Amino acid sequence: MKFYLAFLLVILAVAVADKDDDFLWKSFKLEHGKNHSPEKELSRKQNFLKQQRKIEKHNRENNGWKMAHSRFSDMTDQEKSVVRGARMMKRKPQDNENAANFPDDVPRNIDYRANKCLQPIRDQGHCGSCWAFSAITALEFSKCKKTGVAVALSEQMLIDCDNSNSGCGGGDYTRAWQYAYDKGGAMTLASYPYVSGAINHTSVSCKFNSAAVAVNVSTYDWTYPYPNATVTMTYLQSFGPLPTTIKVLDSLFNYASGVYSDPACIVADENDVDHAVVIVGYGTTAATATAPATPYWIVRNTWGTGWGLSGYFFIRRGVNMCNIESWTAYVRVV
CATH class of the missing domain: 3.90.70.10 (Cysteine proteinases)
Incomplete structure (x- = not known):
């Protein structure tokens, strides 16, 4: 029973994270005027999320300067x-x-x-x-x-x-x-x-x-x-x-x-x-x-x-x- 409950919590956490990522991606595209073709949408989103994780980690660990998204965040x-x-x-x-x-x-x-x-x-x-x-x-x-x-x-x-x-x-x-x-x-x-x-x-x-x-x-x-x-x-x-x-x-x-x-x-x-x-x-x-x-x-x-x-x-x-x-x-x- 405990294992089943833990499994459900993991699934729920993943679903919430995916929803948050989708919101962040859509907000980023709107802010920076990004309009990708269907062929490039997935790879651009992956680039963006990779930068998102770097930004989160850096801002947790560094007090000297902060990072945020820029128009470069989804670029190769x-x-x-x-x-x-x-x-x-x-x-x-x-x-x-x-x-x-x-x-x-x-x-x-x-x-x-x-x-x-x-x-x-x-x-x-x-x-x-x-x-x-x-x-x-x-x-x-x-x-x-x-x-x-x-x-x-x-x-x-x-x-x-x-x-x-x-x-x-x-x-x-x-x-x-x-x-x-x-x-x-x-x-x-x-x-x-x-x-x-x-x-x-x-x-x-x-x-x-x-x-x-x-x-x-x-x-x-x-x-x-x-x-x-x-x-x-x-x-x-x-x-x-x-x-x-x-x-x-x-x-x-x-x-x-x-x-x-x-x-x-x-x-x-x-x-x-x-x-x-x-x-x-x-x-x-x-x-x-x-x-x-x-x-x-x-x-x-x-x-x-x-x-x-x-x-x-x-x-x-x-x-x-x-x-x-x-x-x-x-x-x-x-």
């Missing part, structure tokens, strides 16, 4: 790899000419998110164009900082025209700056809108128009020495937001809040990176009874405002988490 690993578009060249030695211009100390925190020179978060969509967005963000801020007038520039110009990079196949923001320098500048976003994020987009020829150029590159370089959090902080104060490159683990796709940290993302090889982002600030969490104060970077991503903290995320500072402190660079405009 191959589909998620598309938005990792950093293909970095090896750095050349530099003479650290700007060190003498650095302030003697740095503020306790910096946050450029509300600065008028930082354009709204954009979405690279189904394209490995993070390198172009990182390059453009720094150019926009640098020009606005110099003139006092906000400007929106074109990533699509770099994707279509810069043959030193590979468009949606990936690239390097410093090569993008070199292209803009050689070409005579970067065009406005209004004159050359972004279209590469669409799944059905096909490549088009370069439509560069010098009459629509709004920014000219003067100089650019890597921060030095690296990796060094304090040095990065001084460059951030002097130049504004700094493009950099990170190693993206699967856990980051479902980042929701807190200071991201993953032991698997302490990467021994500094060349093991695949996604370009922009550091726009830093700070330190307040210590609590259960957790010490944690220094962090504020990072701008290009996965849309529906991801993370309205498009941003915090990541642990001072330990070169995911190689974030190895690839910071700055640019000056004419």
Whole structure:
């Protein structure tokens, strides 16, 4: 009798769990506008439920940061790899000419998110164009900082025209700056809108128009020495937001809040990176009874405002988490 009752309870628990899973799946599809074909519905649901179990386990065991579903939750690993578009060249030695211009100390925190020179978060969509967005963000801020007038520039110009990079196949923001320098500048976003994020987009020829150029590159370089959090902080104060490159683990796709940290993302090889982002600030969490104060970077991503903290995320500072402190660079405009 006891065995029979236990068996019934197990059956009931499974039925309730299945019902809950169905509700979560339907809610996810509605929230993210997912409409799969009958052939793909089952595999997409399985991907989603796999992420659901990971999220539940992580949030039970980790107090430092939390996970939640994002538009990536039902995607395959191959589909998620598309938005990792950093293909970095090896750095050349530099003479650290700007060190003498650095302030003697740095503020306790910096946050450029509300600065008028930082354009709204954009979405690279189904394209490995993070390198172009990182390059453009720094150019926009640098020009606005110099003139006092906000400007929106074109990533699509770099994707279509810069043959030193590979468009949606990936690239390097410093090569993008070199292209803009050689070409005579970067065009406005209004004159050359972004279209590469669409799944059905096909490549088009370069439509560069010098009459629509709004920014000219003067100089650019890597921060030095690296990796060094304090040095990065001084460059951030002097130049504004700094493009950099990170190693993206699967856990980051479902980042929701807190200071991201993953032991698997302490990467021994500094060349093991695949996604370009922009550091726009830093700070330190307040210590609590259960957790010490944690220094962090504020990072701008290009996965849309529906991801993370309205498009941003915090990541642990001072330990070169995911190689974030190895690839910071700055640019000056004419």
